[in-house]
Amino acid sequence: MKNIVFIAPPAAGKGTQAKKICSHYHVPHISVGDLLREVSSSGTEEGKNIDEKMKHGILIEDTYMVHLIEGRLQKGDCENGFLLDGFPRSQSQALLYDEMLEKRAQRVELCLYLKLDYEEAKNRITGRMSCPNCGHVFNEKIEGLKPIQDYICDFCKTSLAKRKDDNEESFKERFDTYQRETEPLLTYYQQKGLIRTIDACQSADEVFKEIISILEEGAS
């Protein structure tokens, strides 16, 4: 599978699409946000510091991110490909990622821009709920994504939870950070001719179909 980078605002569907792509191509899904949430819930000083930043949608320092991601990519399951969801998110991270990949004789081959406006993203964020046990994600505001029974996981019957940063205030801060730090990366990848834009307002299945057709272009 091609080495993909997502550029997408909060709730555009990075996690949703990454899971689908990874199960289609049998590569590991590395959610940078999930890696950080694991550290933030550890109760250590480092965890508390990260938790505070995540609540306000502030990006964690590059040196920490490089250490975290390099450590994860060194694991054996990444040898035949992987999908990073949530990195890079700034110009400096894009340069660091290029360096990281160069060491592995790899490069970014495709940048998927999942386009979604503020209001739709806010609606998705404030309705999202996920299962702390099996990781399935639901949405109480979106038909087709609601759990069968309110607040209960369809698959393992565990009570669903909301992310700490899934409220209107944190969302606004995350969206601002996205516009300020991440969106300018469109120019960086545009100059490399790697951008493909996808309307993320479509259903998750339609978005996935479009992504697969882009990934399969040129394959015989």
Ligand code: AP5
């Ligand atoms: P992260 O966890 O990555 O959060 P985010 O970027 O705000 O994105 P989300 O996870 O909220 O959205 P998503 O695009 O994955 O959407 P999803 O598929 O879940 O990062 C959190 C924080 O960690 C950052 O704010 C920052 O502090 C820190 N951080 C992360 N990366 C960092 C980095 N590189 N450097 C420094 N700090 C970093 O979908 C959302 C909802 O919509 C779900 O309910 C889903 O079911 C629903 N949905 C999905 N697709 C559709 C569809 N097509 N139609 C209708 N509903 C849909």
Ligand code: MG
């Ligand atoms: Mg996500």
